[in-house]
Amino acid sequence: MDRLNGPANLLIVSDLDFTMVDHDDPENVALLRFNALWEAYYRHNSLLVHSTGRSPTIYRDLRKQKPLLTPDITIMSVGTEITYGESMVPVPDERWKRYLDHNWNRETVMEETAKFPELTLQSEIEQGPHKVSFHLEKENASKVMQALSKYLEKRGLDVKIIYSFGIALDILPQAAGKGQALEYLLEKLKAGGLRPLNTLVCGDSENDAELFTVPEVYGVLVSNAQEKLVEWYAENVRGNAQIIHATERCADGIMQAIVKFSLGPNVSPRDISDSMFKRKNLSPGHEVVMFYLFYERWRRGEVENSEQYIQMLRSIFHPTGKFVQPSGADQPMHQTIDTLVNLFGDKRGIDFHVWVDRVSFVEVSLGSWLAKFDKWESSGNVSQCCSTKVFMSSKVESPDELTWMHLHQTWSDGSEGKDDMPWII
Secondary structure, three states: OOOOOOOOOOOOEEEOOOOOOOOOOOOOOOHHHHHHHHHHOOOOOOEEEEEEEOOOOHHHHHHHHHOOOOEEEEEEEOOEEEOOOOOOOEEEEEHHHHHOOOOOOHHHHHHHHHHOOEEEEOOOHHOOEEEEEEEEHHHHHHHHHHHHHHHHHHHHOOEEEEEEOOOOOOOOOOOOOHHHHHHHHHHHHHHHHOOOOOEEEEEEOOOHHHHOOOOOOEEOOOOOOOHHHHHHHHOOOOOOOOOOEEEHHHHHHHHHHHOOOOOOOOHHHHHOOHHHHHHHHHHHHEEEEEEEHHHHEEEHOOOOOHHHHHHHHHHHHEEEEEEEEEOOOEEEHHHHHHHHHHHOOOOOOOOOEEEEEEEEEEEEEEEEEEEEEEEEEEEEEEEEEEEEEEEEEEOOOOOOEEEEEEEEEEEOOOOOOOOOOOOOO
């Protein structure tokens, strides 16, 4: 949150599985569309929050499996854990943890749940200090939940029991949950004079319902939302014009809500053909997104292999520009472009995708910018990531266009990329 100088223009709080991430979309088309939209238009002045029922361990697993952007804030374990920061080992909110300790005793919960043979404890990685999770068959859910609630109340505990996906039962402190975690965050931002101008919450299952009850937020149930959440929506918030049930799935539904509520730019760069011919008046962040989108399309053979495109590619980079490769080798930019020109269509028919993450930029002098970002490239089952810095300047002959002067890349921590693996730019 420290990277913003004032209130965020937009705060998006999204569930992951079957909301932001469509597990039925093996090429992650909708997610990559959202990624390009966010990095081009929102990253520099807005905040992204992942709000998931996943524990930290399996959340990290999902981050490795899918092209998810790095969030500013992560709410995990159904609102019982909040962390800040962009690294894979972010900073936990200790105040929130202390708040959840009120009228909560995990040992007592374990004692009482042991009385119900219908409950099967989920794996250890699904458990947390303030979350106890079980599997429970749907036909037994109502009876068990009613009885268990009474047992725990008699033991002096104030808990919340959430049943979702027709199989998963979570027991949390009453003060926990995705909605309460979001309200806590909004109050924290407000106290620092940073309450977002607009907040959009997104979900698909029962454990997301609380998000839609937070005052003054916009909300979207994606079209593929589970039946129980749709029923809850019809009974509780259908009359609220700020909450919609989208007609599009997952990340496409999130972008549909941005349009519906006029929250900002809503056309993903991935939906624009010939985007690199429209480079005037772009921010450095938008410029980066557009270039790497073209790079992906060039190598997939999805654009025309024309002299016009080749000249456009050469015009992006300064004639004396340098590229420091992840291996540390120094190469003239024109040589890199020559290599790229010869690779037209080399990834045709292959599951090949490119995206950028954590795009930031600063004007270091009048008309000169330093952009920083992570550049990801996946080909088949192999993903590589480089931390990237680009120094770019306004063109003398065309001040509303940018020239890339210098590019420096290093392998990111945890990336599968190695110095002996092919890497173009």
